[in-house]
Every structure is written in C-alpha cells, then in structure tokens.
Amino acid sequence: MLDNIVIVMVNTTHSGNIGAAARAMKNMGLSQLVLVDPKAAIDEEAIQRSSRAEDILHQARIVASLEEAIADCGLVVGTSARSRYIPWPLMNPRECAAKAAMASANGNKIALVFGRESSGLTNDELHLCHAHVHIPTVEDFSSLNVAQAIQVMCYEMRLAAISEPALQQEESAWGVEWDYELANHEQLNGMLHHLEQTMVDIGFLDPNTPKQTMSRLRRLFQRAGVDKMEVNILRGIFSAVQRQQKVQGVQQDAVKTGDSD
Template identity: 40%
Template sequence: MNKPEVPDFFKNVRVVLARPSHPGNIGSAARAMKTMGLTRLYLVEPREFPSPEADTLASGAVDVLQRAQVVATLGEALDGVTLAAALTSRRRELTAPLSTPREAVPELIMRARSGEEVALVFGNETFGLSIEEVEQCNRLVTVAGNPDYFSLNLAMAVQVMSYELFSQGGIGVGHLKAEAQLATHQEVEGLCGHLDQTMERIGYYRGRNGERLIRRMRTLFHRASVQREEVDILRGFFKQVLRTADRDEDKPA
C-alpha cells in the first residue's frame, strides 16, 4: 500500500507558543508537531530562540524551527485566524465553553478544510496563558487527567492536541500493515492433503475416524483464511515429520 499524504488542510493549522521559557520545550514541541503533520509554528516572545538546545530536542524537525515565526504579541500570532483554541488546565472565570481535545478537533478540522486559518494556542510552562491571552481565543480546550496529579509538559500538551488532529484527519495505518497473500483454495486443499498423508503415516488415525478428522481440519483451514507463507511453513513441517518417520522405520530393530 502506498504511503498516504498529510492532508493539505493541515497547512491551515498553526501552533502558537506564548512566552515559552525553555528552548528545549520549543524543540520538543516542533518534533511533536512534525510527527503529526503540522509544520507552522509561531513563538510569542520566546525567552531564548534560536537555540542549540531547541535544535537538539527537535531531532529531525529542525526545519519546523527554521520556519518558525517569532512575534511580539499573541495578536500578531493570531493575525488572519478565525478559530483559536486556547489550551489550559486551570479553572477560569470565563463563559467560553470548555472542551476536551477530542470534542474540539472536529470543528477545527471542518474550519481548516474550508480554508480558514485555525490556531492551537499554548501558554508559558510555569504560568500558562493569562486571562488576557485566553480572551483573545474563541475556544477553550483542556486535556483531562488525574485530578490528584496533573502535570503535563508543554511539549506533551502539543503532542496530545496534534495527535488528536491527526487521528481525526482521515489518515489510517493501513500503509504500516504487512501485505500478506492469502492462500488459494487449491493451496489450502494441497495443505490438507499433505496433513492427511502425514497423520496417516505417523499412525495418528489408528483407532480414530480419519475421514471425519481431516474433514474438520479442512473446514478449519478454509475458515482461517491462512496465508501462503503459513501454508509453506506447515507443509515444510509436515515434510520433516515424514522424513523423520521414514528414518525411524529404516532403523534396525
């Protein structure tokens, strides 16, 4: 199966990091983004950028860092955006409805597919997004977690949201599955004949209804949709069993 392409509408999704403190988190966030097909990164007043540490933790996603837009305000980062989702884990006195990533993503995808610019907005590692920053967004999203201990790193939050977008973006995992050839009817019949010969040769049918047994085995193999490789393995095994039986018979008593 051919490798699928990342949907074009992903180009309408930008990730905004507001006032990130640690360059390593910027690099890790870039890696999380690219893994899920997102490439547009906006940085609002990063404390340190560019940075060798960011490049190191970005691994193969340094190109995302190289194309990152560095701006002075969140307003600049949201220029042209019609739907901005603020990621927060704190209780806020806001009237905007609160959604999980899974609940929020369908609308984000629908708007991006239609050609609109959408943004995922993440706050500072220590303080998160300010009330003023959240008020510039029109959706509020939180990642559900353990109420007794919830400590999600900035890059982890980017990964969770990016994964949810990717998983609902219509890209399956079929290209990762090994392509297997199913055995034909004739090949399965040949396998059953070989099995019948082997069981007869080693005396398995002695005291048993051989015709009934091989009929049950034939039904089993046809129902199982066995692969050609599996047929070859089993027939190789039967061949070895028959060789061993012949050698044992030839041994002097």
Template identity: 45%
Template sequence: MTDSPDLPATGLLANQTLAAFRVVLCNTSHPGNIGSTARAMKTMGLTQLYLVNPKEFPSDVARSLASSADDVLDSAIVVSSLEEALVGTTLQVAMTARRRELVQPLHTPRQLVPELLAEATAGGNIALVFGNETNGMTIDEVRLCNRLVTIPTNPVYSSLNLAQAVQVLCYELRAALLDDVSHLEEKRTLPSHEYMELFYEHLERTLITIGFLRTQKPKRLMPRVRRIVQRAQLDQEEVDMLRGVLRAAVEFERVEPPAKAPKEPPQSE
C-alpha cells in the same frame, strides 16, 4: 519520523488539511520545549510554529531536542505579541487547565477536533495557543481566543509538559483525519499457483527421501500438509526459505550412532 515518499493519497490530503493549523507558544522559558514542540508537530504533520516572546531562540538546545524537525524551527515565526501571532486566523484555541470565569465552554481535544477540521476544510486558519510552562496562559491571552480546550488528565496529578500537551492535541487532529497505518505494513509478494505446486512437489520428494513419507500410504499426509501451508499464507520469500531448508535436509549427512556394546555379565568370584 517523517512521511514516507510513498505515503498514500489519504495521507497527503491529511497533511494538506493540517497545513491550516498553526501552533503558538507564548513566553516559552526553556528552549528545549520549543525543540520538543517542533518534533511533536512534525510527527503529526503540522509545520507552522509561532513563538511569542521566547526567552531564548534560536537555540542549540532547541535544535537538539527537535530531533531532525529542523525545518519546523527554521520556518518558525517570532513575534512580540499574541495579537500578531493570531493575525489571519478564524479560530483561536486556548489550551488551559485552570477553571476560569469565562463565557466560552471548555472542551476536550476530542470534542473540539471535528469543529476545527471542518473550519480548516472550509478554508479557515486555526491557531492552537499554549501558554508559559510555569503559569500557562494569562487571562488577557485567553480572552483573545474564541475556543477553550483542556486535556482530561488525572485530577490528582494533572501536570503535563508543554510539548506533551502539543503532542496530544496534534495527535487528536491527525487521528481524526487519518486513523490508518497501512502504509507501514510490509509489502508482501505472494507466490503464483505454479510456484506453490513446485514447492509441494519438492516437499513431497524430500519427505520421501528422509523416510518420513511412506510411498505405500501417501494419500493422507500431503493433503494435510497443504492445508497447513495454505493457512500460513506464505509469501514468495518464505517459500524460497523453506525450499532452502528442504535442500539442506536432503544434503545433510546422516551418520548412524555407534551401536552400544552389550554389557558383560558380572563374573562370579
């Protein structure tokens, strides 16, 4: 899924704001998670991916799971330490699911997103940092960050795939900026007044032809039919389709069913 060429200005503005965010993956062990992360990022409009000591990258597996987010993989920056990945950032957000004896308060994505977007709008750069799939972020890695975030999952089973966690945080960012999918709606062409009048005339003639509308009492039926059509709010294509149905109804060859032969009375013996 990519942005449509006719994406409205609000969508372009959202993507410009999201350009201030970078996703940082630390010590990723499976290349498929890197590809899935790239896909999760691109669907939400984020493009900056930093990889700290990935076990395997570049990778055909990563490219396969990126599902056409190859541009995010191609521009990914590989570094040897988290300090390098955080250079130039003003907010560093550590994703963690464990209780830690740390000074920073723990936020959910929805609680933290307003502050992150305000910083991005003010010209700051924000790093969203994710740890290794098995052990998460180390204490030393978390200490390099000045914000902590956790996803409120089921306490009985809180295991999230790495790319799923990235998707949740990226979604919260985009939804806070642009909770609108109107650009996906079908663009409908509404018929003109005179076009609809031609349709009503065509409909009335057809109803008379097939014997449904009696010319002696036409007053009540057609106004009711108009109300039905007006409630439906037909577009031009739908009106054309219905006129095709009307033409077919008139041209249909109606054959009277053969009359049933009268039953013969039973013969007496």
C-alpha cells in the same frame, strides 16, 4: 487540514521545549510554528530536542504579541488547565479536532495556543480565543509539560485529518454551504473595538469602569462564529450610529448657542 493549523507558543522559557514541540508537530504532519515573545532562543539544545525537525524551527515565525500571531486565523483555541471567572466555551482535545476539521474545510486557519511553562495563558490571552481546550488528565497529577500538551493536540489533529474525507462529505454545521468565510481574529477584533467606541460615544459604556462588558460581548461574538460579511454589516451599523450621534451633538450645541443669544 494540517497545513491550516498553526501551533502558537507564548513566552516559552526553555529552548528544549521549543525543540520538543517541533518534533511533536513533525511526527503528526504539522509544520507551522509561531513563537510569541519567546524567552528562550532556538539554540543547539532546541535543535537536538527536535530530533531532525529543525526545518520547523528554522521556519518558525517570531512575533511580539498573541494578537499578531492569530490575526489571520478564523478559529483560535487556547489550552487551559484552570477554570475561569467568566465561563468560556470548553472542549476536550477530540472535540477541538472535530471543530478544527470543520473550520479548515470552510477555508479557515486554526491557531492552537499554548501558554507559559509556569503559568499558562493569562485571562486576557484566553479571552482572545473562541474556545478553550482542556486535556483530561488525572486530578492529582494534572500538570503536563508544554511539549507533551502539544503532542496530544497534534495527535488529535492528525486523527481528524485522517477522517477528513468522510467529514467533508457531510454538510456544514448549519446544514448548508456557507457563503462567506468566518471573520478572522483581526477582523473580529476591529469590529469589537468599533463596537466599544460606539457604546462609549452613545453613553452606554463608561470607559473608566467597563467591568466585564467587553469580555462578555467578545465571548458572544466568538461563540456565534460571525462571518466576514456579518462583521462588515455590523461595522456599518456602528458607523451609522456614530454619525447620528455627531449630528445630534451638533444640533444640541446649536440650540444651546441660540439660547445664550
């Protein structure tokens, strides 16, 4: 299970936090670290703070965007300390670990996403996540250092991994063995962009005033946990709708041309 978990840090500004995160990961048996457009380098301070976990730092992947970091992940969970305007599925760390164990048992990679030291994750970044996780600190002193938050989450992942053999003896969430893996972020994102364009083509969605339509549809599909075959079926339907729309457009143009003659 732990080999399937990726720790993603977004726009980290202090190299010491990167090193401390690597130490927290190695303590609990995690090894995959992805840095999204980091504002701090992996320098001597990071190496010292890692306390002999520099192998994780040297192997860390640096990418330009969160979407690139999570492209191959079937479950993406973002840490959030704030309530959002659009409600999103919310878990505590232990519930998140149980969900991660189930996803891993079904062959999926899991991304745990941590935001900026000063402001966390943006709404747009949180909308890319299937669910949010909130660490239940006391209300009057709720701020956690990002490396501390990573330590808490890695600890819960390790607890779930220790219990994983018992979990694997249970049937999947739907009571049967599922036939296809969950769609990863790249596949789901492609389907959502296809849906958006289809809705624009048929006049359902005004691209100039989309409001929250796509955010709510993203929430729907991420909450449903669609698999790869289901994504392919939906995209086939969207393509058929687009073809029919083009045919109707050609026919309408032909009628207008005939009328003008």
